[in-house]
Amino acid sequence: MTDLAIRTDGLTKRFRAQTAVDGIDLAVPSGSVFGFLGPNGSGKTTTIRMLLGLVGATAGSAQVLGTDMPRGLDRVLPRVGALVEGPAFAPFLSGAANLARFDAADRHAAPATRRARVAAALDRVGLSHAARKKAGAYSLGMKQRLGLANALLMPRDLLVLDEPTNGLDPQGTREVRSLIRSFAADGTTVFVSSHLLAEVEQLCTHVGVMSAGRLVAQGTLDDLRRSGRSSIEVLTPDPDRAGAVLAGLGLVPDDAGADPTPGADRPAEHAAGGDDAIVTAPLGDDPPAPEALVAALVADGVRVRGFEVRRTSLEQRFVELTGEGFDVVA
């Protein structure tokens, strides 16, 4: 038994000229809730498809639950529940019949307990009332739940959930979040891909960030946050002097280049109502203590009306790592 539920070495997938996944080294610890982040088209789903043996790797290797994939596919996949790129069902079958069909495809699933397991999975995602309704008549949220139920048909050691809250209302999102927490509490490793950063921040113990086919960051959630820049904000009516003091302490106050207010002689300030302005400055690698900064500002006569140390949110860190805007890699 290894302590990594998923491990890849130089995993690469090329489609003709395009490299969808470029030599990634994933390490997903057993028992973790691993958030797999990245903008659309960054290679998340292709990676998941390789992990599940749906797509063959061009180079590199992947181990899932300690077994080489795709060679050990028949042994590993019964222990893995997955939701890949949205749920999919035969629209002419009922929700329960669709689950029974996927269950019958798993040769390790006992037919004797099938009905009970399907009912239990439907119950767990709150779909018991719609079990006999045709899947084609399900709403988007119900399909998503049915997809989750499919992942729960058998006891699993690993759940791979690609955008599990897609199409769910806030209530459903909360339920899925608490479901994922309950899996994790049972010791199941959960690998969640998502672009909803707030969700990942609330849910995950570990994070990996994909950008343009590369894994640009990986580690515990705290590691990732810590590696980002922190900054300070000073609320003061004396922005110029504050900027000068901060510069004297080795900080580089931000240029308010994007600030539309005229007056280029006040670069490091933002309007903040009244005669107050906000001066921000990123903290470098070895920053002075915040209290020392405040003391220096006050000693120089800066009227400090507010002072805050801001840690980078995951969102800021994410944008730093993956770039701004709609730069989808074609």
Next chain:
Amino acid sequence: MSSPESTAISGGAATARADGAPAARGSRALRGGGLRALLASELATLFRRRRTWAMVAALALIPILIAIAIRLAGPAGPGRGPAFLDQVAGNGLFVGVTALVVATPLFLPLTVSVVAGDTIAGEASLGTLRYLLIAPAGRLRLLLVKYAVAAAFCLAAALTVIVVGSVVGWALFPVGPITLLSGGEVSVGEGLLRLLAIGGYVAVSMLGLSAIGLFASTLTVVPVGAMAATAILAVVAQIVGAIPQLEWIHPWLFTDRWFDFADLLRSPPSWDSFRDNALLQAGWIAVFGGLAGWRLATRDILS
């Protein structure tokens, strides 16, 4: 809802793992389903689909139309219309055979193309292919089961025509001992058995086409494309089979022996053509089944 399994699972994955997995190994009742379970499940899926029943109903309509037309308009003159048509008014048991002769060139291959072309491409277009494969169904195992389901449809389709034809013939025409092509007569009971054998012959005739459809179905995620390609091939093969200048190729066409089932109406029945047809179809199954297996085994599932 309150059975032990359901409480074990809803109680959490860890409990279920502790209770379920070892029990599944030890107890016979909890053993995995295997190939038969998947086959039963896929057969049920095919026959729970309205489209399947629509095609079966349309096939059943052929003998009904033939019988009603002859009943209303009187017997056909000898040698006119499709084979056996002139016999129907004299013996209702010929309705089914006549209907098969009518259905075999186009209508039957069309329905078979729909089912065979849908096997993999249909799942891919729904997105269910990826969920079947990560269940895990196993790619070759799934292909085998899908082909078996298509073959079952061939049998169901041919038997539908024969059985409905016999029932309608029995209702609308006199039924008696069947006069064979070689002159002798067989009883109604043996006649019915021979009709079933003809149904089996036609079902076997469709197996090569089903294998072609299966392969086409692994090439695309658009099921209509696979269905159309398969149906077109069935027609093209018959056109080629009708061109004398291409005679050298005829014995290799999967359509070459589609109409040789009349040998089963000789006394004693000649099974030679049945065997030759089965061998011919087996060749096509081997080639296109192999291609389909190779294609599905190596393909990236991106749908």
